[in-house]
Amino acid sequence: MAGNAVRSQGLLKTVREIVRPIGQLVLFSAGSALILSVIALILAFILDQTPVGDASQHTFKMNLLTFTAANLPQVVIDGLTIGFVYAAIALGYTMVYGVLEFINFAHSEVFAVGAFVGVELLIFMNQQGMLRGAPLGLAYLYLILAMAVGMLAAGLLAVGIERTAYRPLRGAPRLVPLISAIGVSFFLQDAIRLTESLATGDFHRIIPTFGNFDTRLSLGKVFIGTAPVNLGISIKSIIVIVAAVLMLVGLNYLVNATKIGKAIRAVAQDRPTASLMGINVNRIISLTFLIGGLLGGAAGVLFALKFTRIDPFVGFFPGLKAFTAAVLGGIGNITGALLGGIVLGMLETFAGAFMSSFTMGAAGAEYKDIFAFGVLILVLIFRPHGLMGEQVGQKA
Amino acid sequence: MISGAASLLRRWSAAALRGPGAYLLVGLHATIGTLLVYSSPRSAISFLILLSSLGTALAVKANAAFKLVVILLLALVVMPVLGMRNIFYLEILFQISVFAALALGLNIVVGFAGLLDLGYVAFYAVGAYLWAFFGSRQYYYLHTEAGTQTGTAPFLLPADTFYIFVFLGIIVAAITGILLGLPVLRLRGDYLAIVTLGFGEVIRVLANNLDRPLNFTNGPHGITPIQRPTIPHFFVDAFNGTFGGLVGKQVRDVDLYNVFFYLFALVVIAVIILVTRRLDDSKMGRAWTAIREDETAAIAMGIPLVRMKLAAFAAGASFAGAMGILFASNRTFVSPESFSFLQSIGVLTMVILGGVGSIPGVILGAAVVVILNLQVLQGLSLYLAALRQSEALIPILNFPWKSVPNQFDPAKYQRLVFGIILVLMMIFRPAGLIPAARRQRELAKDEGY
Numbered sequence: 001m002a003g004n005a006v007r008s009q010g011l012l013k014t015v016r017e018i019v020r021p022i023g024q025l026v027l028f029s030a031g032s033a034l035i036l037s038v039i040a041l042i043l044a045f046i047l048d049q050t051p052v053g054d055a056s057q058h059t060f061k062m063n064l065l066t067f068t069a070a071n072l073p074q075v076v077i078d079g080l081t082i083g084f085v086y087a088a089i090a091l092g093y094t095m096v097y098g099v100l101e102f103i104n105f106a107h108s109e110v111f112a113v114g115a116f117v118g119v120e121l122l123i124f125m126n127q128q129g130m131l132r133g134a135p136l137g138l139a140y141l142y143l144i145l146a147m148a149v150g151m152l153a154a155g156l157l158a159v160g161i162e163r164t165a166y167r168p169l170r171g172a173p174r175l176v177p178l179i180s181a182i183g184v185s186f187f188l189q190d191a192i193r194l195t196e197s198l199a200t201g202d203f204h205r206i207i208p209t210f211g212n213f214d215t216r217l218s219l220g221k222v223f224i225g226t227a228p229v230n231l232g233i234s235i236k237s238i239i240v241i242v243a244a245v246l247m248l249v250g251l252n253y254l255v256n257a258t259k260i261g262k263a264i265r266a267v268a269q270d271r272p273t274a275s276l277m278g279i280n281v282n283r284i285i286s287l288t289f290l291i292g293g294l295l296g297g298a299a300g301v302l303f304a305l306k307f308t309r310i311d312p313f314v315g316f317f318p319g320l321k322a323f324t325a326a327v328l329g330g331i332g333n334i335t336g337a338l339l340g341g342i343v344l345g346m347l348e349t350f351a352g353a354f355m356s357s358f359t360m361g362a363a364g365a366e367y368k369d370i371f372a373f374g375v376l377i378l379v380l381i382f383r384p385h386g387l388m389g390e391q392v393g394q395k396a
Numbered sequence: 397m398i399s400g401a402a403s404l405l406r407r408w409s410a411a412a413l414r415g416p417g418a419y420l421l422v423g424l425h426a427t428i429g430t431l432l433v434y435s436s437p438r439s440a441i442s443f444l445i446l447l448s449s450l451g452t453a454l455a456v457k458a459n460a461a462f463k464l465v466v467i468l469l470l471a472l473v474v475m476p477v478l479g480m481r482n483i484f485y486l487e488i489l490f491q492i493s494v495f496a497a498l499a500l501g502l503n504i505v506v507g508f509a510g511l512l513d514l515g516y517v518a519f520y521a522v523g524a525y526l527w528a529f530f531g532s533r534q535y536y537y538l539h540t541e542a543g544t545q546t547g548t549a550p551f552l553l554p555a556d557t558f559y560i561f562v563f564l565g566i567i568v569a570a571i572t573g574i575l576l577g578l579p580v581l582r583l584r585g586d587y588l589a590i591v592t593l594g595f596g597e598v599i600r601v602l603a604n605n606l607d608r609p610l611n612f613t614n615g616p617h618g619i620t621p622i623q624r625p626t627i628p629h630f631f632v633d634a635f636n637g638t639f640g641g642l643v644g645k646q647v648r649d650v651d652l653y654n655v656f657f658y659l660f661a662l663v664v665i666a667v668i669i670l671v672t673r674r675l676d677d678s679k680m681g682r683a684w685t686a687i688r689e690d691e692t693a694a695i696a697m698g699i700p701l702v703r704m705k706l707a708a709f710a711a712g713a714s715f716a717g718a719m720g721i722l723f724a725s726n727r728t729f730v731s732p733e734s735f736s737f738l739q740s741i742g743v744l745t746m747v748i749l750g751g752v753g754s755i756p757g758v759i760l761g762a763a764v765v766v767i768l769n770l771q772v773l774q775g776l777s778l779y780l781a782a783l784r785q786s787e788a789l790i791p792i793l794n795f796p797w798k799s800v801p802n803q804f805d806p807a808k809y810q811r812l813v814f815g816i817i818l819v820l821m822m823i824f825r826p827a828g829l830i831p832a833a834r835r836q837r838e839l840a841k842d843e844g845y
Contacts, residue, residue: 103586168823175512176822178586179748182514183818186741190812316737320597323590366605373594380587381579 017257021249021335028339029083032346033076040354044068047358059357068354070229075353076346077219081237083345084244085306088299089322090329090337091251092158092292098332099268099288102174105181106161107296108319109188110154112312114297115304116192118150119205131210139211143239147301154297155290162289167282192312204311207304213239240302247295248338254291255334264288268332317369321348324376330386339387348372418456422466425449430474437482440771446470446478447763454756471662476635476655480643486654488770490726493661494719496762499746500668500755501715506744507753507832508681509708510688511581512589515596516743519713521603521735522572523565523720528619528730529612531558542607542615555623562664562721569717570710577709581702596740603732618731622724627656657726664722665759668715672755675711684708738811745814748821751828760829765817769810776806 044064047053053064062070089111096104125131125142134142165184169177196203213236220231255261266274267284275281303318304310321344329340351371379386429446436442453466479486498520505513529535536549580591607615632649640646675681683704686694695701724730742765750761783797790797821828 103590165819165823172822172826173510174586175506175510175589176826178512178589179744180819180822182741182744183815183822185815186811187815187819190809190815194809194812320590320593324594327587327590366601370598370601373591373598376594377579377591380583380591384583384587 013257014253017253018249021252021338022245024335025245025248025338025342028342029080032339032343033080036079036346036350037072037076040068040072040350041065043358044354052358064357067357071353073231074229075349077231077233077237078353079346079349080342081233081240081306081345082349083342084241085299085303085341086318086322086325086345087338087341088244088247088302089296089318090326090341091247091334092296092299093323093326094329094331094334094337095251095288095292095295097326098334099264099285100166101332102166102177103181103323104158104289104292105178106165106184106188107158107292108315108322109185109192110158110161110293110315111296111300111303111319112192112310112315113157113188113300114150114154114293115300115310115314116150116196116205116312117153118146118297118301119207119304119310121146121149122208122210123205126208126210131208134210136212139213143211143213143301143305147243147298150301151294151297154300155293158289158293158296159286162286167285189312189316196312204309205304206309213305236305240306243298243302247298248334251291251295252334260284260287321372324372327376327386328379330388333386333388336386336388343387344372344375347375415457418458419462422449422453422456422458422463425452426466426470426474430478433478433485434481437478437485440775443485443488444767444771446474447767451760472659476658477639477642479654479658480639480647480651483651483654486658488766490654490658490661491770492763492766493658493665494723495743495746495766496759497661497665497668497719498716498743499750499758499762500665500672501712501719502743503712503747503753503755503758504672504675504684504715505708505712506747507758508676508684508688509705510684511705511708512586512592513709513712514589514593514737514740514744515599516592516712516716517735517739518576518592518596518599519569519572519716520720520723520739521599521732522569522713523717524724524730524734525603525613525619525720526565526568526717527558527561527721527724528622530561531555531623531725532619532621534612534614534619537614538610538612540611542611542617551623553623556625558623558625558721558725562718565717565721566714567717569720570714572717573709573713574706577706581705581709593737593740596735596737600732600735600737603735613732616732618729618733620729622728622730624653624725624728627652631656653726657722661719661722664718669755671711676753676755680704680707738814741814741818742810745817749817749829751830751832753832754828754830757828757830757832764829765814768813769807773807773809773813780806 044067048064057063089107092107092110093104096102096107122131122142131139131142161184165180166177169180193203196205214234216232216234217238218230218232221229253261255264263274263279263284264287266277266279267281267288271281274284300310300315303314322341325340325344326337327340328344329336329338331337348368348371352368355367355371426446426449429442429449432439432442433446450467450470453463453470456463475485475489479489498516501519502513502516505511505516530553531551533549533551535552576592576595580588583591603613604616606613607617613619627649632647632652635652635655636647683694683699686697686699687701687704691701723734746761746765747758748761749764750759751757780797786797788797789795
């Protein structure tokens with residue numbers, strides 16, 4: 001009887017931990033899309049009264065408000081896709097920061113290694129002729145296999161990095177492991193370049209085309225006035241979104257509903273006390289890096305799938321953005337990383353899409369990177385603990 | 397047996413580093429180095445021997461006046477004269493000086509105040525672009541498309557305003573530092589690192605894209621030509637009159653620019669060292685140390701945290717600004733590529749390698765990293781290129797050198813070198829090659845870092 005109650009309670013918890021993040025996801029996506037759309041529309045409306053509106057009439061043959069409204073749905077879809085990529089990388093930063101209070105600067109290279117291992121496997125399979133004309137089910141299987149291998153490589157690398165470069169420095173002042181992490185990051189960038197250029201002399205790789213990932217699904221047309229705007233999403237974007245959601249749900253479940261998760265949270269809260277409770281702190285920290293690395297590797301393969309071309313420095317900007325996303329959402333907080341990723345991806349896509357027409361071409365999409373950093377600085381000034389983070393006192 | 401030999405060696409080296417042996421050692425080292433470079437100006441090894449004699453002069457226990465005379469003689473007379481025989485040495489010396497100055501500036505921020513600045517070259521870029529804009533024709537190209545200039549416009553300002561702009565560069569960079577610092581200095585250390593990294597990227601993106609709507613920076617093409625200050629005629633004549641025989645050829649003022657910039661950089665470094673030392677021993681320096689060691693305790697002791705951090709930021713930035721002006725003028729060309737994240741990390745590597753907070757250490761760090769980049773890696777690259785021309789095989793592997801891909805070029809692996817240096821230093825010697833005096837005292841007390 002009692003056992004039954006406990007079990008049903010456990011089941012309830014499981015269900016709750018799975019449903020809750022999905023609900024939050026939908027809420028965040030819809031909310032940030034709505035808010036940013038409204039802001040963009042208001043800006044367009046205001047700018048229409050200025051010479052900017054006339055310029056828009058001249059170039060697009062419609063006023064700025066119509067132009068903005070017509071483009072909005074596609075921008076939201078693209079923003080979501082990029083946002084989910086950022087979120088997937090941000091999860092790795094946030095996991096490690098939550099436990100060690102340490103920015104794992106080398107995470108961007110862990111991500112890159114994951115991408116390279118996955119893509120190299122696919123390239124190898126392509127050379128064996130396995131990918132060409134593979135049936136759809138098999139194509140997905142291959143993709144999943146590439147992701148799994150990329151994840152494994154990235155996870156092991158992350159653990160290895162922790163053992164060699166971070167563990168000897170535990171207990172040192174904060175900046176010491178950070179500098180070591182920067183060193184690891186730089187070392188890995190060139191190490192990847194070296195290994196990749198050994199065989200062919202080229203250090204970038206392009207993911208082979210196979211399956212139906214490049215197909216673009218049409219979601220219909222939006223008519224504004226007489227201008228039809230095609231609305232679509234490619235299958236690979238859907239894969240990215242689905243995979244990122246799965247990663248988040250899995251991670252959330254692991255951290256909040258399992259015994260290992262409890263140990264991770266205990267170590268994050270208070271390391272000495274956790275060790276007194278019989279938790280092997282070193283093992284948990286290794287595990288945290290492993291999980292972070294697995295997530296990073298998966299994100300790397302997803303990134304390669306979405307953007308097709310990767311090079312050894314591919315991790316740098318996404319890594320920086322993902323860190324921004326993690327801080328934006330409240331670093332150390334898993335849901336926050338997701339929210340931050342979505343908001344940042346959206347913001348960036350909005351900026352890239354509308355900046356040029358809003359400023360009459362004076363500042364174009366090339367400023368979208370600045371936009372991300374601007375957001376980071378603003379957030380850190382006004383809400384240093386992020387959108388969802390709790391106020392944490394500084395540990396002396 | 398081995399321990400006996402080791403102790404004997406130790407006794408000998410101890411004798412050589414003290415007493416009359418020291419004078420002999422320094423004199424010999426400097427003379428041999430000079431003669432070697434003079435007789436074979438192309439040899440990298442002889443140049444390294446000469447350069448390391450500066451280190452010997454610093455390391456031995458001898459009369460301070462004697463040390464000073466030797467170092468000044470080497471730096472002000474021997475190096476320029478030998479440099480005229482092989483301009484490449486002056487280029488190395490100039491780069492060492494520029495990076496030593498940058499590293500000294502970053503040392504104030506990272507070493508004294510304990511604020512990790514990953515976008516330090518941004519301030520350097522501010523200085524460089526300041527003189528690049530005002531010291532070139534760019535003002536007259538404001539309304540032209542990047543890359544379409546014809547080069548017929550006059551220069552905006554006379555070349556000798558360069559000297560004023562060195563001071564302006566200091567001021568503008570310091571103001572930039574304060575403007576950046578104001579919002580972010582309240583953050584915790586690791587956040588600050590990322591924000592400064594972002595700021596460095598922002599400056600680079602701006603430099604890349606501010607060719608529209610008004611063409612300020614000429615985008616990725618970069619600004620050129622930038623003016624150099626005129627060298628006074630008497631300086632050229634005096635140099636030729638005194639050292640002409642030694643150099644072996646009549647020196648034109650174009651060549652002499654290398655000497656001029658090298659000496660100018662030395663003057664700036666001297667000023668920086670003076671300022672840094674005075675700052676370190678001042679009330680402000682003690683406040684920085686307190687902040688570095690424990691922020692919370694520092695606040696409790698009544699140290700105005702944000703103001704002190706701002707001062708550190710501004711002081712560090714101002715050095716970079718001055719060096720930026722010097723750099724733009726020396727190269728007569730600036731482009732966004734010179735101010736990448738790699739450069740920031742390079743300067744950080746110099747500080748970490750030499751010793752955080754230690755002035756001689758940081759200069760040593762700059763010298764080691766620059767020589768590693770320009771001499772060792774480049775040398776290996778040239779060697780590899782020569783091997784690839786030949787028919788030789790790699791022993792054991794039996795792999796022909798010819799098939800080693802181009803990407804294998806050691807000169808392209810700066811990141812690898814910087815990365816390894818950073819990690820190894822952090823794990824095995826976090827205080828650097830020459831630890832700061834204050835840190836040495838701390839280390840003597842307990843083993844903790």
